[in-house]
Amino acid sequence: MHKLLNDSPGEKIMLLGNEAIARGAIEAGVAFATTYPGTPSSEISLNLFQMSQESDFYFEYSTNEKVALEVAAAAANSGLRTFCMMKHVGLNVAADPLMTLAYVGVTGGMVILTADDPAMFSSQNEQDNRYYAKFGNLPMLEPSSVPEAKEMIKYAFDLSEQLSQPVLLRTTTRINHSNAFVTFGDMKPMETKGKFIREPSRCVTVPAVARQLHAKLLGKMDKAKGLSEISDLNPIEGSGKFGIIVNGVSFYYAKDAVKDLGIEGNTKVLRLGFSNPMPEKLIKDFVKDCEKVLVIEEGEPFMEEAVKAFAQEAGVMIPISGKSEALFSRLSEYDPAMVREKIAVFFGINYTPKTKLDTADVPEIPMRPPNLCSGCSHRATFYEVKQAGKDMDIICPTDIGCYTLGFLPPLNMGDFVICMGSSVSTSCGFGKATDQKVVSFIGDSTFFHSGITGLVNAVFNNHNFTLVILENDITAMTGHQPHPGVDMERFGLDGFGRVNIEDLVRTLGVKHVSIVKPFKVKKSIEIIREALEYKGVSVIISQEPCALYAKSLKLLKPRAFKVSDKCVDHRDCINTIACPSFYLEDGKVKIDADTCVGCAVCAQICPENAITPLKK
């Protein structure tokens, strides 16, 4: 049985934040869960996907976050406890249903999790999704630790049912990807079959209805504010004239700092865990008897601006600060020493930090940038497109996935990326705005997510570009989740449909569609060349399973290659495809037999045919 399904209240176990959240959902009796994977949220859904196979609740990987939220909205309006999770930028995709679902509300508890990524460990921006709570009028909860995240999601379901309103649970990477001891609680029984009761005056958002709903929504938020005022999730610790208002992981950095600086006797800390609506009266009372207040929050001055406004209304004229040159930044994430230093600066505490080492005499250490894996089919496709178009002035819009790494030298195949699916639609724009040849890249999962509508646009508006769909049969970047083009029997699951990308592309009206097998280099270059010369929209589908995934399924049995004596050191292999299995030894190119999977792309481009299978 899955370790998170153990009905063993009181059991203490070390869990990743994302595992704790998944367990919390189970303890809350979640009946319905939907997602599109995205770091740092992916392990929540991965665990729910695994558990759903041995439990009664419904789970699905939806094609994108908008779809996931709409599927979930229906379940939550059929009375089911519903959980929809995504990374922060995923909520942009789901923003359309989010804003109006807030008007409609829910009949079963609904929690929407947004996993924000301050410092952008694996994201294209570090937007602060707390503003979605304010923007959409959603109650919001923010945990400060892993064990609290598990408890908080349970309360989030209760709160949602109390208000008939979806609740936003906002985490950051340092919650999702931290480990801590968690104690299992009781598991609430799941009610997995719902009933939808027709209620057009609430559920059909024509203007006349929506006007009523907006007013009702504001009423619900007033009620939520009352709950926030008295919530245990907004505790005040300590007492004194120094005030600190803090959220999320920074709470513990501040707590450690207050202790390290020895100011426990004159400092009080308000932690906001129920942070939308903000507890206005609680905050006004808090600032009233402070000399100074410091607001500590990663990201934007979400709390700071509200606290300042409350203080103004309360006629409190003390210094209140947070984001400033001398204090906290709106960039990146915080850390304990930085929070300690800023608290010392703001409250005028003498403090000498630990002396950092002088590293002036440390030699330069070579960088270790991420790289496409050995035997990755994307590398082969990039090389072939580059060869096929070498006499053309090419722009390469790319997309979000492992293949974004193709922008690095020596491949240099990636010129523009802003969000999921943008490769296709930006190709439309580049094709019309310039005379340059446009060749764009998109993965199969990303194509299903949001590439299809761009391609429909391209066909309708008669655009001119070549789209390369990298079909590697899996969502690779986030840890091998399925997508609509995947054969689910590989996961040992039946009862799933499957969408064929080639059929889909032809049905959309693309006239020039070709298939390449990227490990056949010469043939692929010929086919790609023909597609590049086509005037209009051409699509190339490059089919080869993800090497890591194929290895894990034992579909791929690595057969290493070696560099033979015929090598005369052209180094075309290293200089053009740069597979990480190459290394230099005594000035000669060698192949690491432990990592080479035998894709043989290098063997096909070596002008001396010097790369051959390593015979056992």
Place this chain on the structure above:
Amino acid sequence: METTRLIIVAVGGQGNLLASKVLGEAALISDVPIRMSEIHGMAQRGGVVESAIVFGDATSSIISDGEADILLGFEPSETLRALSRCNKGTKVITNTATLPPFTVSIGKGVYPEVENIKELLKAKCASLVAIDAMKLAKEAGSPMSVNIVLLGALVQSGSLGFTKENVIEAIKRRTKKSFLDKNLKAFELGFEAAQNYK
């Protein structure tokens, strides 16, 4: 309980996260409070993988620059890169077996001399234990056990507040049964190597 801050740096694929999980389990068995943070995602495509583990009473789960009490490096150039996390009181334990970055393998960067790395670490920090964990892992029967060899060295020299027996129990609970004998041997070899290191 006093706080001990441990940073582990490794290259993707070296088993750093498993080593952290074993330490977490050992802490659970020993009733030592612990919080850990790790970096996933894009960083795993051949990049550096870092775990921060805080033992004891502090409540934060990450470690600031200059504040590691112990640095455990799975790869010598990564150990050196992580000097920014150390201060002059930091104990350093490092593998000496190199995994040159791809940039070096293709001649576009120079890998520092391992002897030079050792000298720098020794001169700047409180103590250094440098062992060839790859050699010992192979001796134990599997190059995959590098992480457990280093765990042995850490437990010998790191004063983490729990016993060797509890770590062995954690290895039994957290690592694959088919690797158990090799891992237990790897742990002993790492422990001994640290004990005998001069």
